[in-house]
Amino acid sequence: ETGVTQSPTHLIKTRGQQVTLRCSSQSGHNTVSWYQQALGQGPQFIFQYYREEENGRGNFPPRFSGLQFPNYSSELNVNALELDDSALYLCASSLNDAGLNEQYFGPGTRLTVT
């Protein structure tokens, strides 16, 4: 059974640029959630995708957007990067099944905005 994978591992971008982060969900999972974890903080929910549709969104501006593909992998896109976007971005996959909602996390992508 393959776990959740994310790419790239690390990324450095300049303020104002755009970035795309990628996530492959665990085999058999149909739901992907994205979280932002600032240094020294707990992860904050960005949004969730279920069967290619957005299924809930946290308190993040529209410049944070996402996609889920037919194979249930996912992308997180961030436009017009700001310094405060520097964080660890975590992807989690789960099987949307009667509210069991046990999420499995990938290792994360560390984004630094300069």
Add this chain to the structure above:
Amino acid sequence: GNSVTQMEGPVTLSEEAFLTINCTYTATGYPSLFWYVQYPGEGLQLLLKATKADDKGSNKGFEATYRKETTSFHLEKGSVQVSDSAVYFCALSDRLTDKLIFGTGTRLQVFP
């Protein structure tokens, strides 16, 4: 809204000491409760969970009991090891939205 509060760290213990990390929550309805662990430079790993009142989650010697009357889910371990050094996150999941709401994390440092 829903929220999780956990004790601030770092928690510093000697090997084989008893561990308690406090976690309380505020939620409407009946959330599921989780403890996740994050080792240095890594993502989050699910440590244990409980889905209803009085459930006890356990794994690798760690335990936590879902206490609805005190809205708590304290993490305990009878004898910690150096390898338990990590950051521990308490979280809840709303059954309708499925998103996880995390506490700010508690760093545990165990010394030989």
